[in-house]
Amino acid sequence: MIYTAGGTVVDRVEWATNKAKPAMARCGGDGTGAWVTTTTATTFGTANAPGCPATIPAASKVRINEVTSNGADTVELYNGGTSAVSIGTWKYVDGVTSSSTSSISSSSPSATSIPAGGYVTFNSKIGLGDNDSLFLIDGSGNTVDSVTWALDGAKPSDERCANGTGWFQTATTATLGGANSCAGGSPTPTPTPTPTATQPPTGQLLGGGGALTSGCTPEAPSGTGSTPAGTLPWPGGLDVTIADNVCAFTTSTGPEGRDVSGLVFDPSNPSALWAVKNKNWLFKLVKSGSKWIPDASWSATGKQIRFAGGSGQPDSEGLTIGGNGHIYVTSERDNSNNTVPRDTIMEFDPAATGSTLTPLRQWDMTSQFPQLNTGNKDDANLGFEGVAYVPDSWLTANGWTDPLTGAAYNPANYPLHGSGLFFAGLEWDGTLHVYGLNSDGSFTTFATISTGKASVMDVMFDAGTQRIVATCDNTCGETHTFMKVNAGGAIVPDVTYTNPAVMPIDNLEGFAIAPTSTCANGSREAVWSDDGIWGFGSGKSSYGHALYSGTFPC
Template sequence: MSTSHSRAAVASVCATALTLSGLLVTGVVAAQPAAAADPIGYQNVRINEVTSSNSDTVELYNTGSTAVSISGWKMSDDGFSPQTFSPSSSTIPAGGFVTFNSPKGLGDSDKLVIYTNSGTVVDRVEWATGGAKPAMARCGGDGTGAWVTATSASTFGTANASACPSSIPASSRVRINEVTSDGADTVEVYNGGTSAVSIGSWKYVDNDTAHSPVSISSSSPSATTVPAGGYVTFDSGLGLGDNDSVFLLDGNGNTVDSVTWTTDGAKPSDERCANGTGWFRTSTTATLGGANSCTGSSGGGGGTGGQLLGGGGSLTSGCTPEAPSGTGSVPSGTLAWPGGADVTIADDVCAFTTSTGPEGRDVSGLAFDPANPSVLWAAKNKNWLYKLVKSNGKWVPDASWSAAGKQIRFAGGTGQPDSEGLTVGANGHIYVTSERDNANNTVPKDTIMEFDPTATGSTLTPIHQWDMTSQFPQLNTGSKDDANLGFEGVGYVPDSWLTANGWVDPLTGAAYNPANYPQHGSGLFFAGLEWDGTLHVYGLNSNGTFTTFGTIATGKVSVMDVTFDAGTQRLIATCDNTCGETHTFMKVNAGGAIVPDVTYTNPAVMPTDNLEGFAVAPPQTCVNGFREAVWSDDGIYGFGSGSSSYGHAIYSGTFPC
């Protein structure tokens, strides 16, 4: 487990070495749809693109992680009552698109409103003359980005990125940042741009289609300009309630931004997390006029983001969550999470208490079993291994293997491995990394241990153990914090991927030939070093020796987990809040070197914690274009004391196939 001291050490060393829309939480505050007839998840459906040229096409996008039925839904513009439409599909898959042609046509200076079959407003957009020619599109993220005039109208049914202008207008950097329907009904807007934006002629409106837009200046005469990086607040003259919305319009009548929330969602407030950019979620304290606190936990605005589902239960005696430490910035060029916006709390509260760690935290490495994707392996610090299976939507210990997990030892049955990372080899065995012996925690012990999961008994000892400690003298300073910055994750990579992609063996300078290493099995092991974010490549030989293939830079200041994903054909290096909760996908480039390809953040609805474990289910588990992604929080802190996620270690979301 990474301590606050080790986080500081990482930041110091690397500085020298290297140039939630709302949460819908069941069991706590159960935010329900506005009407019984409304389909679950309707708040996640957003207008994503619209053109008032020729075919008058509309595109809807589902930001959620489950499909939403739009059967019987209607639309209207500024000149006709709600009409049914004929979509390309009656169901929008998670992360998917549906298009339709307006039954009455759309024109300049028009608007579009989408309703559920019960008449609940789902979303709306307005535009001025020429605003939807060739199209109005959300830019900066499908379903969540700012509305701008697109450069083409050819992206209907697909992501908007290629239709978005290279430079987003300054006005589109202004976003609704926080809103409360609790008393004063106040709206906060934030300017994330580098220049001030005049909003003296801007207006706002709620989701009552009988209401006309109201000027911001009439509600707050001093609200004329939003400075760069600054805020403006105003009280809604229309009033705001449960199951409501705010739509922000510029001086030309173009929609700039919007937020929609469900019952009690904006009490005390709904706020973007991260400030100015993230999804909306319910806060515990309103912070109008300043940076958002992002300390909330319960259900709120479904209009522009994901939901955190699940949770419940209460902390048990001896279960002590640990607050996150060492939070750093997100690397430049990082992309938004490509999977579903929704995330589920996927374990029981304080589920991982053990005799060597009764606090119930310290779950670190995760790995799906490629041969049996219904099994998820988890490593817990202070030497425990868990075989997890799904039960009622949660990952729970497999009672047929060990309901309490199995304790692991070093070779000879000694010590307490500081078990951090794990992976499943081609032989079905579990390979676990350790940074040190927790019985002697000032001394590094960077090892990879091979365990046979079919072995009987409550304690496992390794079949083989490979000790690489001597390769990292920088960790052997007599400090337990430095000793705790070793092997944090490990991933098994098949030889077939390395050879098919032309990886150049650094030992020979030629194409990698597995036959040169007859005792290494059928793949190599990539161990992630927390100290500096590098990957160290090893062939683990059956005679107990190992071959070192060198070091690979991930471009990250630290690495907490490593996994090979057969679906994307990429090696993934994961970093927790130290690197802004990011996952770097590595590929073999044209020169035969393994290099970073693309980096993604976590879903915005998730807490910013020491999320040290990450795994993606094998591609054979795909359903409707998505498969499961799983995270572990070794501090089980969630959004803090009193939140639904407090005391939980496992989170489940979706990733594209």
């Protein structure tokens, strides 16, 4: 067996005498097929296919496809093969080796075979609870398949998405005896990457709970789309912790508690996490145990922000910290006139006193995006969704070509811009727009860069990976595209990762990775924000929470 540090079973395989000679390997799909005795030398470190027998046993196509721990404790098996499979001698067992096994044929209803392309359901005799596992064992004692679920249990069910092949996710409706609906956390789920031997499809969502407070109104996610081709599984830890108190961000201009969007760690003080709320509020957060809470020494309830002159209600979506330690916030529109775009970047001094902050400087790029100025509030809401400060030192060291000159970028050509450029992410089409923000209030427009995505919800520069990271929520399958400077001097996508599989598929609009100075045991913290505080929906421990915490490799 393999366990997480918290003791959760990740995967297990058992074999009988001589069965692992020359090896046991998953056949019928790396990481997804059934365990089969290989016929040739082992294939450690490479794909299993060359070592698999020419004819894969029909049993390799049988999967635990759905499971409930909601009263009846029902298990569904699916046969994705082209021939029936006899399961009369097969058994199932709870999550630990010492548990007693039960046979499928003696369960209710009894089942002795499963037809090609068909389903079998039976009620478990061993009792299935929260933080539990189920293992399917063939007549020879070999593990065929397994599933582990976490805090909320498999309620109403946990199901494979896509049906018969994908990772497990919590469903909103059980579909026992038929194809999985994959309606977990959103109307249409994100296609899930095929798990690999080094990235097992498991993980726990930890923490959460608490009753909704007055005025706290979670909002279901919308706009779900597909994951871009070539997306890789999350490279960090698979366990995720709910990292805030329930309904923690209610304010006078948004009492429903929703709309926490952009996130950024303070590079000079990585124990501080800054968050911005759409309806013109800025929060400085500090860690209290496993949760991020408002820093009472700065403001226990956040500070309201305004446009230059102290007017309006910025629809504040993204934020970053510049080389001068100031906070730069993007706005898409003025919420007091929300049918008109107002794509601006505002500079705030976090050391300023008072409960309301006004910008030291403000740069207005609205005229560059006439497609957003249609008189429609939804179009006006598709502007600057995120922003990242990218230091000149990175751009020059990596050989970025200045689009304005066609030569290597030379910061000295732009004496008023400070020590780096700002990359603003446009939700409308997923492009990044590069600006030099000058100290006299003017700005230089350098470039428009494609992220390869339909939309962008947050942007950050990560010194640890030396990459610009463009994040998209469920619109693009909950993905993060790491951007590099290629050999030709252009900034292009390098690699794209999805979120840990245990996380909900929501409007997760904010994403931040802690600096490498915080590394411990090879990992550092990653934090996400759920704009709608929906989690997995009403009645779930994640309902009403905005922040999630996981780990990313150092």
